[in-house]
Each structure stands twice: as structure tokens, then as C-alpha cells.
Amino acid sequence: MLKVSNLECVRGERSLFKDVNFSLEAGELLQVNGPNGSGKTSLLRMLCGLARPAHGEIRWLGDNIRSLDEDYYNSITYLGHLNGVKDNLNAIENLRISSALAGNGIDESTAYASLQKMGLIGREILPVKVLSQGQRRRVTLARLLVSDTVLWILDEPLVALDTSAVLLVKGILEQHLEKGGMVVMTTHQDINIAAIETKRLQLN
Amino acid sequence: MLKVSNLECVRGERSLFKDVNFSLEAGELLQVNGPNGSGKTSLLRMLCGLARPAHGEIRWLGDNIRSLDEDYYNSITYLGHLNGVKDNLNAIENLRISSALAGNGIDESTAYASLQKMGLIGREILPVKVLSQGQRRRVTLARLLVSDTVLWILDEPLVALDTSAVLLVKGILEQHLEKGGMVVMTTHQDINIAAIETKRLQLN
Amino acid sequence: MFLWVIQRDLLLAMRQRSDVLTTLFFFIIVVSLFPLGVGPEINMLRSMAPGVVWVAALLASMLSLERMFSSDYLDGTLEQMMLSPQPLILLVLGKALAHWMVTGVPLVLISPILGFQFDLQTDALLVLAVSLLLGTPVLSLIGAIGAALTLGLRGGGVLVSLLVLPLYIPVLIFGAGAVEAVSAGLGASAHLSLLGAFLLLSLVLAPWATAAALRISIE
Amino acid sequence: MFLWVIQRDLLLAMRQRSDVLTTLFFFIIVVSLFPLGVGPEINMLRSMAPGVVWVAALLASMLSLERMFSSDYLDGTLEQMMLSPQPLILLVLGKALAHWMVTGVPLVLISPILGFQFDLQTDALLVLAVSLLLGTPVLSLIGAIGAALTLGLRGGGVLVSLLVLPLYIPVLIFGAGAVEAVSAGLGASAHLSLLGAFLLLSLVLAPWATAAALRISIE
Amino acid sequence: MAINWFKYSSPASFYSLAGKLIPIFSIVALILFVVGLYISFFVAPTDFQQSEAYRIIFIHVPAAWMSMFLYLIMAGWAAIGLAFNTRLSSMIATAIAPTGAMFTFLALWTGALWGKPMWGAWWVWDARLTSELILFFLYIGFMALQAAIDDPRRADKAGAVLALVGVVNIPIIYFSVKWWNTLHQGATVSLTESPKMASIMLTGMLIMSIACWMYSIAMVLIRTRTIILERERHTVWVSELHKETT
Amino acid sequence: MAWASLSDFLSMGGYGFYVWGSFLVFLICLVGEVVLVLNRRRTLLKQLSLTHKATKNEKNNETTT
Numbered sequence A, B: 001m002l003k004v005s006n007l008e009c010v011r012g013e014r015s016l017f018k019d020v021n022f023s024l025e026a027g028e029l030l031q032v033n034g035p036n037g038s039g040k041t042s043l044l045r046m047l048c049g050l051a052r053p054a055h056g057e058i059r060w061l062g063d064n065i066r067s068l069d070e071d072y073y074n075s076i077t078y079l080g081h082l083n084g085v086k087d088n089l090n091a092i093e094n095l096r097i098s099s100a101l102a103g104n105g106i107d108e109s110t111a112y113a114s115l116q117k118m119g120l121i122g123r124e125i126l127p128v129k130v131l132s133q134g135q136r137r138r139v140t141l142a143r144l145l146v147s148d149t150v151l152w153i154l155d156e157p158l159v160a161l162d163t164s165a166v167l168l169v170k171g172i173l174e175q176h177l178e179k180g181g182m183v184v185m186t187t188h189q190d191i192n193i194a195a196i197e198t199k200r201l202q203l204n
Numbered sequence C, D: 001m002f003l004w005v006i007q008r009d010l011l012l013a014m015r016q017r018s019d020v021l022t023t024l025f026f027f028i029i030v031v032s033l034f035p036l037g038v039g040p041e042i043n044m045l046r047s048m049a050p051g052v053v054w055v056a057a058l059l060a061s062m063l064s065l066e067r068m069f070s071s072d073y074l075d076g077t078l079e080q081m082m083l084s085p086q087p088l089i090l091l092v093l094g095k096a097l098a099h100w101m102v103t104g105v106p107l108v109l110i111s112p113i114l115g116f117q118f119d120l121q122t123d124a125l126l127v128l129a130v131s132l133l134l135g136t137p138v139l140s141l142i143g144a145i146g147a148a149l150t151l152g153l154r155g156g157g158v159l160v161s162l163l164v165l166p167l168y169i170p171v172l173i174f175g176a177g178a179v180e181a182v183s184a185g186l187g188a189s190a191h192l193s194l195l196g197a198f199l200l201l202s203l204v205l206a207p208w209a210t211a212a213a214l215r216i217s218i219e
Numbered sequence E: 001m002a003i004n005w006f007k008y009s010s011p012a013s014f015y016s017l018a019g020k021l022i023p024i025f026s027i028v029a030l031i032l033f034v035v036g037l038y039i040s041f042f043v044a045p046t047d048f049q050q051s052e053a054y055r056i057i058f059i060h061v062p063a064a065w066m067s068m069f070l071y072l073i074m075a076g077w078a079a080i081g082l083a084f085n086t087r088l089s090s091m092i093a094t095a096i097a098p099t100g101a102m103f104t105f106l107a108l109w110t111g112a113l114w115g116k117p118m119w120g121a122w123w124v125w126d127a128r129l130t131s132e133l134i135l136f137f138l139y140i141g142f143m144a145l146q147a148a149i150d151d152p153r154r155a156d157k158a159g160a161v162l163a164l165v166g167v168v169n170i171p172i173i174y175f176s177v178k179w180w181n182t183l184h185q186g187a188t189v190s191l192t193e194s195p196k197m198a199s200i201m202l203t204g205m206l207i208m209s210i211a212c213w214m215y216s217i218a219m220v221l222i223r224t225r226t227i228i229l230e231r232e233r234h235t236v237w238v239s240e241l242h243k244e245t246t
Numbered sequence F: 001m002a003w004a005s006l007s008d009f010l011s012m013g014g015y016g017f018y019v020w021g022s023f024l025v026f027l028i029c030l031v032g033e034v035v036l037v038l039n040r041r042r043t044l045l046k047q048l049s050l051t052h053k054a055t056k057n058e059k060n061n062e063t064t065t
């Protein structure tokens, strides 16, 4: 479904990577590995269409994602280094708003249920700014529980999470893959996610 | 040297922890463990004097840190969740300025050398905002290489680092402990740091 | 989705109830500073009034511009918005509208009272309010372009004012001109219809330019 | 360390060379807005001039206040500063000074030219510049208190103006008053020495209050 | 027409073409300036009403014209750069801005120096003067925005959006002349003292204007060449260029 | 048109300050711009030749080692 050919990324005057080729089918997981600064985040942002590749093409169901635009956005969910939560809103409001922006509004009880799954009960009506680092990350990740997209693009989703939360996320990803979803992710931690096929892309 | 007795932390109407007692001598390492939101960051901020404990005392060389103030700051280095680097300055400038603020100015060649050790050469004159997440963390951690304080208080120093950088930090910490320094740190990753004595504090 | 954006921004504004009030108070304070700086002569104050009120409105609207996108940008929400399946133009329109509801509407409502302080006549007061009603949305719409262009740049707050103020000037001239025309006994309809034309023009063009600017800034 | 703080802030300002210029241009633009809003009558403009220039100086200085501490706060630098072995008061003084050098000094230098636009006489121009020279550091010092108090609060930009503008008013009154006194043929020395007294007072008290406010905001 | 325009839209070939054109424009500009200045001071007669002060017209009017033309041209190139993603046109737009700002400043400055003897004030808030001032702000805004952005591609595009929005503003400002009482170009200026003198003045003004045009083109070309080198310093053709010169 | 004397020429019928103030600033601006532009180009060229040499040396080193 996702097909990347000859991708090259240039930042400043440096070519971070070139000739990156891969394709991803339903149920498959792509782990992007590489040391700090090797261009993982840059690659993921290109996959979302947030950045423009210096060279090469990214195709979704055969079409270049540049030409698809909003159709493509209907099929992906991107979580980056930044949490994208509003400090002054509480967890429920944050989750409902970010889902609505992503194109599927949810009601309060659904939001409550997913936050419960993420272990945030008791903290769901505090403004997010008083939450701990790991708890804010959990609020962000709760979006995955209510998302109905096919392709998840996750940039270091496990940062700041404790071991129980890491297991939780692992479970969510495996369930998504089982249902025929696709995941592209980076992480510096060791984690073993069951998938139909796990591809690995080593940068640098 | 550092002695904590009966510490209690209250956030909102919740008591995060109480009756925390420990002491730390030269060459010892304290690992603070606990799930997300258990109060690790809150504890560390209290140890620095950035937050006021609801109850209990923190003594440094016998004196309450509240009464010591600037003398105490001469002996500690704190690295929190936030990087404390300026997006628009480059790595060298950032390092020199943060060292100067910490009370020991360094010259450009020293800064260059420590950044080299942290694997940032070739990136040292780029504005920090274009660096990758892990590279920004490395800029922050480079402060440890030039710091001359005894007590290091580190909140999840390993976040966003790749494996080689984790080893690097491990080495720096071990060297510091060997020289009779003290370290208080939190992390969700498994890491084994050699110390005269490794104490563990489990919150929640 | 359009509604969601407005709703979210209003919710954020309401979460700190003081937000709306502070813009309002800023407006009031700036207007009140002038008699302090200039002296209490009532005839002079009366002829200054439209200009002063309008300049204060410009500044109040501009002051909150920087926050329009920058907080969303810093915490990553903006990235999410760009990846939203709905058209970016709608989203931008929603944000500009929310900005206007928080900063513009209160000014329109309070302006007659401030006009009183400067001893304006009833018809002038009315025209003042109407001109603000037509003009302040234009300020929010144009301001959105500036805010999008300066996203993530250091010195954004001051830079945005540098970019936006020259573009605000026609609104200022015709807005203040309308009130002066009425005070001078001439009709204000010409001025007001020009303001209306500006509003239509900026409603069509500004969201488009803002969306383009956002895409440029995010890349 | 004191020097380091100033140096760092100036470095940050210079890194984007445009930073100093933008404050300056903001000042110029705001001053130029008034004639546009009020109309071109030269006698009225001349008597408005001191007030307008001073209000613009207030706004220009205030607008950049928010950034004084907030960027340091958001990225964690401020925490590091609080943990610095040097006294916080010095640090605060350094930041206020850097703020003044970036926002205040350029205004003092450009003010005579703006005075020309309003057709002020030479002695009035001189007093205008001197009053700004004495007054703008007070603005930076007082502003630092407000910036520290509103740290990390949403709507900081507007809130800070709400807090500091009332404190700015005495400076405004005596600053503009000095110029008016000269234009009216009276001496300005009384006004100017009062401004000097404000400066001394705020040099002593403001860093202390700012440091206290910072401690409160960080906790 | 055998000229291959596409050939010259690539920075490399533009670079060499501009290198050949610059001396021509510079020399023409220099000659015209000398002739123009000679006419201004030694051929044009004393004005009956304004005595010698009117000689400022020979630089004031060309500067004012250039300030407006250059903005439109700058916006045009910026628009082309935005629409067709041609790097060269954006670079030209960036190169025009400082020259345009300088002429705007000169129009303001010479106008102010003319205003003092003619109107008794350095400055009046008249529509023409005000709109010229706003034009100056637009230039400054354009340059400040580009200076604040590190990434040249983003700077190009952001500048283009701003320049285009500014263009919409210009006619609006211009039409506002009607709503203001104008002092500029009123009865104070008597151009038509005698037909002969008017025509001499007109020739002087025209020659000075053309000189300014040639000067601007030369400046913009030099600056564009510099910008091309700055941005393309890592490409092959630049380093080959260097092999040739060293 | 001839001027009676140099001082006559300089005084411009009493408007010397304004006329010369305009023309001098005009010339200063133009000449200043030329100097600035050429300066910018010269420093850039110097920089370029330096980096060019540096890369050449690097390449030489690579081939020798």
C-alpha cells in the first residue's frame, strides 16, 4: 500500500540519507533504526507529507501523496516528538479535540474509556500542565485507541513511559497490526512487536 | 552529605509520597524508581530547592538547604525534563552560557572538546533548533563534562539518546562517582551503573 | 471540524476566563492613557477620539496575534492540524473567527462607553461601533497572515506587528474616517461600505494566503 | 555572571540582527499611526506629539516584555538560572539592562526624528530625548516585575500589559509633561528630576521584587 | 526570437549572462548621471517662484518613481518564484528589496528637505507622503521577514506571500488620496512657468530617471549574482567556476 | 545657465542646505550601496576560495592515505 522509492533527504548542505526504498503492506511493521541525528524524524515527516523530499517518491495505493493531500490524511495518524496537547485543557478535552481534528469526533464516554485504558483515571480532569512527563505522553497515545486510520507513523512513542505503559503500547500496536493496520515507528529502546512481517530500515 | 528525612510531597489534594528517608555519601548513586506520575520529578525538584516540601527536611552537610541557598547551588547540577538550550544559539554558545550561569565559565576550546566527546562535531555551529531530539539532549548533557559540582541530580537523562550515547553517559556518571561525586537520577530504562553503593528508592 | 476549531479556541480562552477580559482592559487602558499623555482639553480630546479608539483597537487585536498559531506550533498541535483531512483554509478561517470573537467583539461592545468619555455624540458613537464591527474581523483575518508567516521565528511578536501594521492602515483610515465624517456632519455610508468591501475581500483572500503561509512555515 | 547574562541576551538579540530594528520600527509605525487616525492638522498634532511618542514608547517597551523571561522558562533555562550560585537579583538586573539596551536605547536615538514629523521645536526635541533616556530604563525595570509575575500563565502577553501599564502611568505623565512644559515655555527640570528619582527608586526596588516574583512563579 | 529563455532561467547561465550585462548597465548609468546632473545644475534655469530649491526635483521624482516601480517588480518576481518554484526569480526579488528601500528612503529624505523651504515643515501628514512612508514599511517588513528566516527556501516563499499581500494594499492606499486634503503637488509647485523651461526640466528628470533605472538594474544584477553564489556554493558549477578563476 | 561664482553655486540662492543636503545624501546612498554590494561579493568570493582550497586539500589527503 505504501511504497517509497529512491528517497533522499537533504538538511542544510548535508544529505542525511539517499536511495531509501521500501514498501509496506497490510499487517506489516517498519522499524526505522539509526543513531541520533541519522534522519529518522526527517523520514517520518516526509512520509506524512509535512516535509518535501529532496528526491524520490512516496506513493500510497499507487498515487503520489503530494497529489492525494486530504485523502491521504484520512488514512494516517502521526505522533511526533511533540505531544500536541494543550497545557491548559484537561486530558478528556485534549483527546476529544485532537480526535475531532483528525476527522473522527468522539463523545465524552469514549474518551473517558480510552483514558482509563491508558491508566489516567483520577487525572483526567486535571489541566495537562500539572501532569507528569509520562502522563502527558499517555494522553497523546490515547489517540491511537480511538483512531480508525490504517497507517500509524510513530516517532519514539515509548519516550518517558514506564514499563507498564510500554507493554500497553505494545499491545495496542499488535492489535492494530493484527487487524491489518500498518505501523512505521522509531525507538531507541528494545521492543519486540509481533507482526505479520517486521521490516527494519537502518539509517546511516 | 545529603540527608533527607520524612519528606512528603503534596500535589493538588493528593499526597504523592510521604516518609521518604535516605542519605547519600560520596561515591554513592541513588536511583529513584517508580511508575509515571509517582512523584520522581517532584522529588528531584525538591532536592534542588526548586519546590518546597509539604513536610520534612533536606540537609546538605548538616544544614537545611533552604538556609544555604547559593552555597548549595555551588555544589549541585540539575538536569530536568526540559533541555534548557536556546533554539537560536548554536551548541557551543549554549554550552558556554549554561556553564557560565552555573558559575564556571569555560572557553571555546573546552566547549568544543566536550561537544566532541558527546559526538556533536560537525553540528556544533548549527542553531540548536535544527538538531535532532537526541542531539539536543546531548548538548544539555555536555554540561556534565565541564561541571565541577559534587551532587548531580538528573531527571531521565537517557531519554531520546541512542545506545552509544547511553553508554557515553554511563561512562561519565561512573567516572564522576569514582571521583567521589554523588548522583541522584531517575530513568525508565534498564541501566547498570557501577558505584560504591547504589541505593534504590521505590516510589508508590 | 470548522466548528471544532472555533470551539476549541474559545474553550482555551475561557479556561482562563481572564483572557477575554485582559484584551478588553488593554484596550481600555490604552484609550485612557492618551488623555493622560496629551492633557485634558475636551475639544482636542473629542477630535482625537475616533483615531485614538481605532489605534487602540488595532494594537489590542495585534497584541494577541502572536499567540494565534505559535502555541499550537510549539506543542505540535499545528502539525496535527495540517494532517487533518479537512481543508486547511477552513481551519484557518475558524481560528481567525475565534480570534475575532475573543478580541474583536468585546471591543465593539465596549466602544460606545469609551466614546462617551471623549464626549462623542450619539450618532458618532453608533458609527464608531459599526465601523469597529466591520473593521475588527478584517484585522483578525489580515493578522492571521502575519502570524502564520512569522511562526517559530525569534522576535515573532514584534516582527508580526511590523508586517501587519502597514496592512492595517487602510482599515484605520476608513474606520476613523467614518466617525470623523459623522462628527463633521457628513454621511459615513461611503466609508462604511468601503470597510464592508475590505471585509469581503479579506474573507476571500486572507484564509487562502494564511494557509499558504502556514504550509511554508511548517515545512 | 552579570555580564554573561547581558552578553547572552544581546547575543540572542543579535543572532537575528533584525530584532533590535523591529522594536524600533514598531515604535515608528505606532507613532505614525496616530496622524493617520486623527487627521493631518498640524497644530493638533504638535500638541499631541509628546503624549503620542511616550505612549508609543510604553507600548514598544511593553510588547517585548513577555519574551523577557518566558522563553527561558519554557525551555528550562530559567530553572538553571535559579540554581546558579550567583544572586538572582544580579541576574534579573542583567536581563532588565539587556532589555533596555535592545528596546530603550534605539527609541531614545530615533525620537528626535519622530519629533520632527510633528514639527516640535529644538529644545522640545532635546527634552523629549532626555526624558526618554531617563524613563525607558524605568519601563524595563518595572516591566520585569510584571513579566516575572505572569510567567507561564496563558494570556501572559495581555496580562502583563494589564499589570504594568498602571505602573507605567507616572512615568508617562512626567515624561510627556516634561516636553509639554518646555513647549509651553516653562522649564522641564522639575519633571526630569522626578523621572531621575523614579529611575533610582526602580533600580533599587525592581530587581528585588522581580527576583521574588520569579521564585514564586517557578515553584 | 532565438533566445532560449529557459536556458537563462537556470542560476548558472544567468550568472554568466549577468556578468556580461553588468558593465554595460553600469557605464550607461554613470554617463546618464553625469549628463543629468549637468542639466540639473547648469542647464536648467532658476525657477521663478522657488528660486533654486526646485532643483531637488531632479532626484526627488526619479527616486519616488523608482520606489514604486521596484516594489511592483519585486512582487512580480516573488510571485513567479512562488507559482513556478523557480529559484532564480525569488533571488531577484530578494535582491531588489534593498535598492527599493533605499530609493524610498531617498524620496522621503529629499521630499522632507524640499518641504521645509516650500511648506515650512519637514513633514506633513498628507496622503502622498503617508503612502510613501507605508511603502517604506512594506520594504522593511519584507527584508526583516527574510532576515529572520534561516532557511532560504522558506524565506523566499514567506517573502513572496508578504509582497503579494502588500501589493493588494498599494492601490488601496493610493485611492485614499481622494479622502485626504493634499498639500503635495498643489499650487506650491509651478512646473509650467514657461514651456521651454518645463521641457528642459522634463528632459532632466527623464534622464535622471533612466539613470536610476540603469543603476538599479546593475545593482540588482550584482546582488543576484552574490546571492546565487551564496546559495549554490556547494554545487558543481560553482566549484568549477572557481577552478577557472584560480 | 551660468553661476556667477563658486560661492553663489554653493549657496543655491539661499537654499544651499536643502539642495546640497538632498544631492549629497542621494550620492552617498548610491555610492554607499555600490560599496556595500561589492564588499559583500568580495568577502563571499574570499570565503569560497578558502573552502575550495580546504576541500581540495582534503581530497588530496584522501588519495594519498
Ligand code: HEM
Residues within 6 Å of the ligand: E057, E060, E061, E064, E065, E107, E108, E109, E110, E111, E112, E114, E115, E116, E118, E119, E122, E123, E128, E129, E130, E132, E133, E184, E185, E188, E189
Ligand atoms: C517627505 C516628503 C515627500 C514625499 C514622501 C514625496 C513623495 C512623492 C512621490 C511618491 C511622488 C511620485 C508621485 C507620482 O508619480 O504620482 C512624488 C512626486 C513629486 N513630488 Fe514629492 N514628495 C515629498 C515632498 C515633496 C515636496 C516638498 C515637493 C515640492 C514642493 C514635491 C514635489 C513633487 C513633484 C513636483 C512631483 C512630481 C509629480 C508628478 O510629476 O507626478 N514633493 N513625490
Ligand SMILES: Nc1ncnc2c1ncn2[C@@H]1O[C@H](COP(=O)(O)OP(=O)(O)OP(=O)(O)O)[C@@H](O)[C@H]1O
Residues within 6 Å of the ligand: A011, A012, A013, A014, A016, A034, A035, A036, A037, A038, A039, A040, A041, A042, A043, B123, B126, B130, B131, B132, B133, B134, B135, B160, B162
Ligand atoms: N541546516 C542544517 N545543516 C546541517 N545539518 C542539519 C541542518 N538541519 C538539520 N540537520 C541535521 O539533520 C538531522 C536531523 O535529524 P532527525 O531529527 O531526522 O534525526 P533523528 O534520526 O530523528 O534523531 P533522534 O534519534 O535524535 O531523534 C540532524 O543530524 C541535524 O543535525
Ligand SMILES: Nc1ncnc2c1ncn2[C@@H]1O[C@H](COP(=O)(O)OP(=O)(O)OP(=O)(O)O)[C@@H](O)[C@H]1O
Residues within 6 Å of the ligand: A123, A126, A130, A131, A132, A133, A134, A135, A160, A162, B011, B012, B013, B014, B016, B034, B035, B036, B037, B038, B039, B040, B041, B042, B043
Ligand atoms: N493539582 C494537582 N492535583 C492532583 N494531582 C496533581 C496535581 N498536580 C500534579 N499532580 C500529580 O502529581 C504527579 C506529579 O508527578 P511527577 O511529575 O513528579 O511524576 P514522575 O514520577 O516524574 O513521572 P514521570 O515518570 O511520568 O516523569 C502526577 O501524578 C500528577 O498527576
Ligand SMILES: [Mg+2]
Residues within 6 Å of the ligand: A040, A041, A042, A081, A155, B132, B133, B134
Ligand atoms: Mg527524531
Ligand SMILES: [Mg+2]
Residues within 6 Å of the ligand: A132, A133, A134, B040, B041, B042, B081, B155
Ligand atoms: Mg518525571
